[in-house]
Structures are given as C-alpha cells and as structure tokens.
Amino acid sequence: DDLSTARAGGRSPDQLELTEAELKKEITRTLTAKNPHVPRDIVRFNFKERAYKIVDDMDQTAIHFTLNGNLVPKDSDEGRRQSIKSSSEAGKFIENAPVEASAETAEDAEVKDEEPTGDAEGEGQAEAEGAETAEEAEAAEAEEPPPPKAPEKKLANQFNFIERGTATYHNPLREKGYQTDPAPYETFSANVNQWYIYDTYMEELERMEKAKEKEKAKPQAVKKEDKKTGRKLSYVELQHSDSLSKVAKAAKIAERMVNLNTFDDIAQDFKYFEDASDEFRGQAGTLLPLWKFQYEKTKKLAVTAISWNPKYKDLFAVGYGSYDFMKQGHGMLLLYTLKNPSFPEYSFSSESGVMCLDFHSDHPYLLAVGFYDGNVAIYNLRKPASQPSYKSSAKSGKHTEPVWQVKWQKDDMDNNSNFFSVSSDGRIVSWTLVKNELVHMDVIKLSGDGTTMQGPEGLQLQTLGSGTSFDFHKKIDYLFLVGTEEGKIYKCSKNYSSQFLDVFDAHHMSVDSISWNPFHMKVFISCSSDWTVKIWDHTIKTPMFVYDLGTAVGDVAWSSYSSTVFAAVTIDGQAHVFDLNVNKVEPLCTQLVVTRKKNKTTHIQFNPTYPIIIVGDELGLITCLKLSPNLRKMPK
Numbered sequence: 001d002d003l004s005t006a007r008a009g010g011r012s013p014d015q016l017e018l019t020e021a022e023l024k025k026e027i028t029r030t031l032t033a034k035n036p037h038v039p040r041d042i043v044r045f046n047f048k049e050r051a052y053k054i055v056d057d058m059d060q061t062a063i064h065f066t067l068n069g070n071l072v073p074k075d076s077d078e079g080r081r082q083s084i085k086s087s088s089e090a091g092k093f094i095e096n097a098p099v100e101a102s103a104e105t106a107e108d109a110e111v112k113d114e115e116p117t118g119d120a121e122g123e124g125q126a127e128a129e130g131a132e133t134a135e136e137a138e139a140a141e142a143e144e145p146p147p148p149k150a151p152e153k154k155l156a157n158q159f160n161f162i163e164r165g166t167a168t169y170h171n172p173l174r175e176k177g178y179q180t181d182p183a184p185y186e187t188f189s190a191n192v193n194q195w196y197i198y199d200t201y202m203e204e205l206e207r208m209e210k211a212k213e214k215e216k217a218k219p220q221a222v223k224k225e226d227k228k229t230g231r232k233l234s235y236v237e238l239q240h241s242d243s244l245s246k247v248a249k250a251a252k253i254a255e256r257m258v259n260l261n262t263f264d265d266i267a268q269d270f271k272y273f274e275d276a277s278d279e280f281r282g283q284a285g286t287l288l289p290l291w292k293f294q295y296e297k298t299k300k301l302a303v304t305a306i307s308w309n310p311k312y313k314d315l316f317a318v319g320y321g322s323y324d325f326m327k328q329g330h331g332m333l334l335l336y337t338l339k340n341p342s343f344p345e346y347s348f349s350s351e352s353g354v355m356c357l358d359f360h361s362d363h364p365y366l367l368a369v370g371f372y373d374g375n376v377a378i379y380n381l382r383k384p385a386s387q388p389s390y391k392s393s394a395k396s397g398k399h400t401e402p403v404w405q406v407k408w409q410k411d412d413m414d415n416n417s418n419f420f421s422v423s424s425d426g427r428i429v430s431w432t433l434v435k436n437e438l439v440h441m442d443v444i445k446l447s448g449d450g451t452t453m454q455g456p457e458g459l460q461l462q463t464l465g466s467g468t469s470f471d472f473h474k475k476i477d478y479l480f481l482v483g484t485e486e487g488k489i490y491k492c493s494k495n496y497s498s499q500f501l502d503v504f505d506a507h508h509m510s511v512d513s514i515s516w517n518p519f520h521m522k523v524f525i526s527c528s529s530d531w532t533v534k535i536w537d538h539t540i541k542t543p544m545f546v547y548d549l550g551t552a553v554g555d556v557a558w559s560s561y562s563s564t565v566f567a568a569v570t571i572d573g574q575a576h577v578f579d580l581n582v583n584k585v586e587p588l589c590t591q592l593v594v595t596r597k598k599n600k601t602t603h604i605q606f607n608p609t610y611p612i613i614i615v616g617d618e619l620g621l622i623t624c625l626k627l628s629p630n631l632r633k634m635p636k
Contacts, residue, residue, distance in 0.1 A: 034060050038058045042055040090151045269288060275628040283630060284589060292341070303319070305319035306319075307358055307359055308605060311364035314338040316337075320334070323618075328372060329353070331349070332354065348379060351373075355372055367379040368406045376399075376438070392438050406421045416434055420480075424466040428482065429443065466484055478494040481538070484510070487530070488505060508530040511526055513553075513556050523544075531549055554569050560607070569615055573594040594619075612626050
C-alpha cells in the first residue's frame, strides 16, 4: 500500500492511466547492435569489376570514450625487453655494492677521529671502549657480511618515442606453370538443304504448339492469402527465352550457305563469266540475267524505288507501292542482299505506298522514305523496330500529295542531318532532324504555266506546278534541278526561294526522272513519258542529245564507272544501254527484261562497284543483270 501511494504521489500529470490488464501485458522490444547514424549509400569504385559498387558492410561500432594507457603486457615483446633490461641493471648494482660499503666505513672512522675530547679520563675510557668496539666490529664483519641494499627499479619512459626505420623483407618471385591435356575433338560433316531446314522449322513449331497446349491444360495459379500477415502469395512461373533466338545468327549464316549452294551456278556467272561472243558482235553487248528477288507479300505491288547502300555494296533497298490512283493500299520497304536472294534481310510495312527512298551517305543505316499520302519518314536499321524512328504528320507540315523523291544533303552548321523532298503539291521541303524531331522548312514553291486561273465569282487563283523528280549537283551544294508534270525543268538554288535560276522547256509530258552526271559537272539527263531521253548542258537551253525509244520511259540512270554510259527502261519491259563514247545514235543493247505482256519495268539502277544493274517492274519482281564486256568499257 505504501508503495502504491508513493507511486501515485510521484506520477506526472501527463502520464497515461492504464488498466491492470494493460499494465501486465508484456511488450517485447528488440535492441540491435546497428548504429542508426551509419550512412547507407556509400559508393566506391571497384577496380576488379571496373564499376561503382555500393558498400554493404559498414562498421557499426560507435566509440563513446577512449583513453591511451602506458601499461605494457608482460607477454608482449616490449614487456620482455623491459624485464630483461631491469634484471641486468639489478645485477650491476649488486656488484658495485661492497665497494660503496667499505667507502662508507672509512668515512665513519674519519668522522669519529675528528670528534673533540673532554678530559683525560674520558679520553682513556673512550680509547679503551673504541678498541673493544673495533675488535667486535672486525669479528662481526668476519662472521656476517652486511645485507645488500635493494636496487631501485627505473620504469621506461613511455613518452620518449623514438622512430626507428625498418626494412621489409621482399619475397622472391616464383613462377608456376600448369600443363593440361588438349581437349578431345571430333570431325563432323553433314549436308544441309532447304528441305531439311524446312522440316526442322516445322518440327520446332509443332514442339512449341504442344508446349502451349500443355501450359493451357495446367490449372491456373491460385492466389492464397496468409491469415496472420494478410500478405498475398502467388506462384510465379519463370518465362524461358525462346530457343530459336539463341541460334538466330548461326541459322542466318547456315541459310546463306545453303542459298550459295543452291544458286552456285549464278554466283559463278556473277564472279567469272564473260560473254566471249562480244568479240563477234562488234560494238553491241548483252545483259546476262542473274538472280531474281521476289517476296510473297509484294506480288501485287509495283516497284516504286530502288537504292543501293553506299557502304555495303551487296545491299539495296526496294520500295513497293502503286502508281494507280484507284488502287492505293498498303506499302512495303524491303532490303535485299546478293548473298541471300530467297528472302529479304529487313522488312517494313506501311499504311501507305512507298514512292521513293534514299540512303544517307555518311550514316548508311539511315534511310529516308517518302509515301503516297504525303508523309516522309526516317528508318533506322540499327533499331529492330517495325515502325520508322521519325515520321512527319499533318501538324509538322507534311505534303498534301504524293512525295515523288527524297534526297539526303550534307549536315548543316549544327551537325543536324537533313534531307529534301519534292511532291505534286508544288512544294520542295527541307526536313531537319533536331532533337529527335523532324522540323520542316519550305525551300521553294513551283509556279504553274499560267500564273493565275479564273476561279468562282471571278476570283484569280494562283496555280502551283507539280514536282515529280529532282536532283542535287554533285559539287555545287546549293544548285539543284526539278522536273514537273508539265514537262518543264527548273534550275533552282537553295539561296533563292522566290525565283528560279533558269527554266528548260524539256518535255511534252511529265518528267519521270532527272539526274546529274557523276563525272561531268555541267551535264544532266532527263526522261519522260513522251518516249524521249534527253541529255543537257545546264548552261544551254537546248538538249545536246535526244533519243526516241518508241514508248514511255520509266527511269534512266548514269553508270558509276563511265561518264558516257547510261541505261533506261521503258514500259514495254525492255532495258536500253547506251555508250556515247562508242555510238552516239543508237543503244548498244536493247533487251527484254520481263516477259509478261501486262508487266511494265519501272526503275533501273547501276551497282556502284560490280558490273551489274537491277531492274524493277510493276509485279514486284527485281531482276539482276550482268553487263557484257562491250557495255562496260572504260573511257580512255
């Protein structure tokens, strides 16, 4: 009772009032040895792994009091050293003790002799007593030696610190070598063909389907709830990566090897065959058909653009779409290589037809594409994505009509990539890649033949020309040519957006293609649906050469090895190869490329390195042809 009253009297006013049950309830508190003030995010550089790592094991010790003492343990080296030193000093003290004792007795005798005497009797008695005491002292000294004095122990001065240099022992270098037995190896060989690869793929697909059926048959993972903690528990199954992805590279190499074996005769012709009959033909030549490239999904689409890669000479891009206004649908962008004619290396699908494309000369993985709906896009071949990396939109100033041609230009002053596009809406637009966004700027607007036309209610409306093709000068950066649907060719400059440098009345129908000569800086070539191919000097208003091919010309291209060789394709399925150095009037070769009656050839391109050309048609077929020796004579 006294204790309870004392507790009640000493209670603070803000203390909680608890019941007996709450007071008797045991509350467990766990004390840990971890220091709460220790930092948890210390990062140090790990030289072994060459990366910054978080330090996990931090020192949890908190020091509250330290005191430096001067005691030395007896078992330590310093303690033994001091004990030996003190014992040696004691021995030296014992040896010197008798000499000091004799010196003291002599001094006592001298002191006694110097003491004054009183009377004669006293002197006599003193002498007698002195003689007796001297005899007794001599006898006592002879019987017992005097006890030695205990030496004083001198403690070592702990504050007298002396730094002593030490020489560390260098361990000698040792070399160890191990010799192991060579790994066993076996020689394995097998023949692989397309049928075997197809059967293997089919077996793999069946195995994957069976695995999916087994997963569906398994009962679904049931989630449980722990009553104590209220935490939900679930069974998580690890997803294993597809086994095909691990062997994708090896399968690709094996596929190329199988294709090289399958098309071995064509590869031999591409590498070594030279038409010996050219010696008996005079100046004429032939085209030897090599590979044919066709994809199942592009059989109903026309080849609308072809472009060789500037770095990989065996790689080329093909755009698929339709030139018919009533048959517009989806488009395709495929990249083929001469090493694998059976299947494209890259495949991209688009909602609108692809009308034109162009590779970047400095960054060969960037591909600019123009579509029928007026959009432009940039595909990055390094990124495995089905959609373009950058694409224009209605907000970012896309064309209102089909984009007929795109061309990359040199990077601007800020090192931003840029390209130009031309469309039927009369606009020539510069597209710049700034901070992962396409920024457009109208360079020039083409004017029609009549600058104005009569509109409703007497309004005067300005008409715009419809651009169909263009090309930039190889040396003069600002100079470029534009071909229109009206048959005119405009010589323009990037520096003047309001006027043209010159206008050529070139053709009677639309200019399908225009191209500067890669060797002669003043010469360019143009072709049109009015059956003609014309060669111009941009300083002269009239053409230097005019060739009538008897039907509409789809495309024309200069060769990469000679300034006088060019080739053109017509809609009747023929390819024509000219060499002005040999014959200025007629083609050296006119050969049928496609055999179907309704099929038309649309585009042609020379390979920058090899003596081959590729021709595209309206049924999505790409044909590769090799030039005979008479068609690829180098100029003197």
